[in-house]
Amino acid sequence: xxxxxxxxxxxxxxxxxxxxxxxxxxxxxxxxxxxxxxxxxxxxxxxxxxxxxxxxxxxxxxxxxxxxxxxxxxxxxxxxxxxxxxxxxxxxxxxxxxxxxxxxxxxxxxxxxxxxxxxxxxxxxxxxxxxxxxxxxxxxxxxxxxxxxxxxxxxxxxxxxxxxxxxxxxxxxxxxxxxxxxxxxxxxxxxxxxxxxxxxxxxxxxxxxxxxxxxxxxxxxxxxxxxxxxxxxxxxxxxxxxxxxxxxxxxxxxxxxxxxxxxxxxxxxxxxxxxxxxxxxxx
Amino acid sequence: xxxxxxxxxxxxxxxxxxxxxxxxxxxxxxxxxxxxxxxxxxxxxxxxxxxxxxxxxxxxxxxxxxxxxxxxxxxxxxxxxxxxxxxxxxxxxxxxxxxxxxxxxxxxxxxxxxxxxxxxxxxxxxxxxxxxxxxxxxxxxxxxxxxxxxxxxxxxxxxxxxxxxxxxxxxxxxxxxxxxxxxxxxxxxxxxxxxxxxxxxxxxxxxxxxxxxxxxxxxxxxxxxxxxxxxxxxxxxxxxxxxxxxxxxxxxxxxxxxxxxxxxxxxxxxxxxxxxxxxxxxxxxxxxxx
Numbered sequence: 001x002x003x004x005x006x007x008x009x010x011x012x013x014x015x016x017x018x019x020x021x022x023x024x025x026x027x028x029x030x031x032x033x034x035x036x037x038x039x040x041x042x043x044x045x046x047x048x049x050x051x052x053x054x055x056x057x058x059x060x061x062x063x064x065x066x067x068x069x070x071x072x073x074x075x076x077x078x079x080x081x082x083x084x085x086x087x088x089x090x091x092x093x094x095x096x097x098x099x100x101x102x103x104x105x106x107x108x109x110x111x112x113x114x115x116x117x118x119x120x121x122x123x124x125x126x127x128x129x130x131x132x133x134x135x136x137x138x139x140x141x142x143x144x145x146x147x148x149x150x151x152x153x154x155x156x157x158x159x160x161x162x163x164x165x166x167x168x169x170x171x172x173x174x175x176x177x178x179x180x181x182x183x184x185x186x187x188x189x190x191x192x193x194x195x196x197x198x199x200x201x202x203x204x205x206x207x208x209x210x211x212x213x214x215x216x217x218x219x220x221x222x223x224x225x226x227x228x229x230x231x232x233x234x235x236x237x238x239x240x241x242x243x244x245x246x247x248x249x250x251x252x253x254x255x256x257x258x259x260x261x262x263x264x265x266x267x268x269x270x271x272x273x274x275x276x277x278x279x280x281x282x283x
Numbered sequence: 284x285x286x287x288x289x290x291x292x293x294x295x296x297x298x299x300x301x302x303x304x305x306x307x308x309x310x311x312x313x314x315x316x317x318x319x320x321x322x323x324x325x326x327x328x329x330x331x332x333x334x335x336x337x338x339x340x341x342x343x344x345x346x347x348x349x350x351x352x353x354x355x356x357x358x359x360x361x362x363x364x365x366x367x368x369x370x371x372x373x374x375x376x377x378x379x380x381x382x383x384x385x386x387x388x389x390x391x392x393x394x395x396x397x398x399x400x401x402x403x404x405x406x407x408x409x410x411x412x413x414x415x416x417x418x419x420x421x422x423x424x425x426x427x428x429x430x431x432x433x434x435x436x437x438x439x440x441x442x443x444x445x446x447x448x449x450x451x452x453x454x455x456x457x458x459x460x461x462x463x464x465x466x467x468x469x470x471x472x473x474x475x476x477x478x479x480x481x482x483x484x485x486x487x488x489x490x491x492x493x494x495x496x497x498x499x500x501x502x503x504x505x506x507x508x509x510x511x512x513x514x515x516x517x518x519x520x521x522x523x524x525x526x527x528x529x530x531x532x533x534x535x536x537x538x539x540x541x542x543x544x545x546x547x548x549x550x551x552x553x554x555x556x557x558x559x560x561x562x563x564x565x566x567x568x569x570x571x572x573x
Binding site for chain 1 (some may be wrong): 306307309310311313314316317318320321324327328329331332335376379382384386387390392393395403404405406407408409412422452509510512513519520523534535538541546549550556560564567568571
């Protein structure tokens with residue numbers, strides 16, 4: 001092994017000089033959250049960088065719902081799961097059908113629908129929240145899980161359709177022609193040729209929609225309000241209502257809430273990077 | 284058989300007015316669910332919202348509401364400072380993460396965390412870090428200087444700056460990743476040739492990197508502008524719009540009016556932003572629909 005030259009050491013040092021602040025900046029809020037989750041109350045509020053008596057007691061309190069703020073933890077967790085999965089499944093179905101129709105069947109007016117969908121995608125979601133809240137009221141869906149599921153589908157599907165359309169435009173036309181020649185009906189074409197070929201994009205879009213719905217705070221807190229109906233992020237926000245909030249429990253719950261999306265993100269990173277980020281900004 | 288038509292109808296028949304073929308009927312059936320969602324949850328709410336915002340009196344009320352003016356200014360500051368700072372750092376870091384080193388690979392895995400985890404718990408974590416009495420920041424300040432730290436979130440300027448900081452913390456990884464893919468697409472030969480010619484670091488950036496990333500950078504900036512306008516969480520969860528409603532941005536202001544049961548004001552405040560948003564939206568739509 002040859003020794004590194006002075007210049008190489010210099011470059012490495014410069015890179016470290018950038019890398020270390022980046023690492024600290026990235027991890028501090030997350031570490032702080034983790035620190036609270038493993039600290040007993042006295043330690044959490046004393047400003048220590050590592051608790052004198054690290055404990056898992058907070059997790060026990062959350063899991064056994066042993067605090068006033070956490071009475072409905074499991075049902076709220078369950079609500080989050082149901083809403084995220086339903087929104088993901090519905091988005092996938094609607095967007096796949098639409099992308100197939102626009103890209104493969106070249107339905108008249110498909111381009112128009114695509115443009116309108118893109119238009120919705122670029123309207124900031126916070127702007128749509130107020131009229132959406134009223135609309136859900138008019139439909140009588142407030143305080144019903146369907147309101148949040150449908151709102152999430154509305155927000156997720158434009159991007160989903162766009163990504164899927166981009167991906168399916170790349171599939172050769174000859175494929176459809178050959179299948180049709182062999183006597184495949186349109187539905188068979190969809191089921192047996194299109195969906196299997198689109199699998200990687202479908203996984204990416206399903207993940208995208210599930211994460212979007214799981215992470216959503218604004219719509220969730222507008223549309224749902226009963227303690228047994230709300231999702232976890234709304235429950236976290238409700239901690240703020242009291243002055244003497246048990247912050248160590250809030251952080252513990254937040255930590256538990258943050259784990260599934262982080263795990264999903266890293267598990268599907270391959271698909272996310274290939275299917276989503278590349279398509280997110282086309283220059 | 285209708286099936287045989289699909290092959291040659293492009294040449295034979297006039298495009299739209301032709302009789303519908305079976306695949307096209309299926310096309311309409313498959314597109315229908317999205318159109319229904321679009322009509323029920325986009326067209327109707329938007330139309331209803333615009334109808335609610337039809338009274339000129341709402342705009343007069345907004346004009347006289349100091350909180351609205353403050354929110355408009357805050358939004359501008361948020362956009363100008365937040366986005367430019369974020370994109371500049373992202374451009375810089377994209378160069379850093381494009382380096383081929385094992386430890387930088389690992390660092391990039393951790394670096395993506397803020398983007399991968401939901402924003403609510405992390406923003407609340409930051410909020411408590413800066414709590415004047417119990418937060419770890421002020422406890423450390425007290426430990427080292429024996430003096431009380433500032434009441435961070437109680438100063439509107441500092442609070443807004445921190446909301447911008449939280450916004451950057453959350454979305455920086457995403458934009459760095461995007462700009463990095465742009466950087467990696469540049470041919471390595473160009474840099475080698477420049478190296479041979481003895482080009483300096485800044486020359487390489489100016490004559491190779493920037494020209495090939497310009498378009499991407501501008502697109503990202505515009506897109507980020509639209510999304511940042513809708514960033515509700517960074518402000519609402521950190522400052523709640525306070526102190527004294529001085530840190531609201533347009534995204535949180537609408538919700539504030541809604542909670543005060545002033546629905547027409549909520550809609551009017553959003554309508555006021557439309558002249559700025561719609562051109563951006565249109566531009567982005569054109570760009571992506573090619």
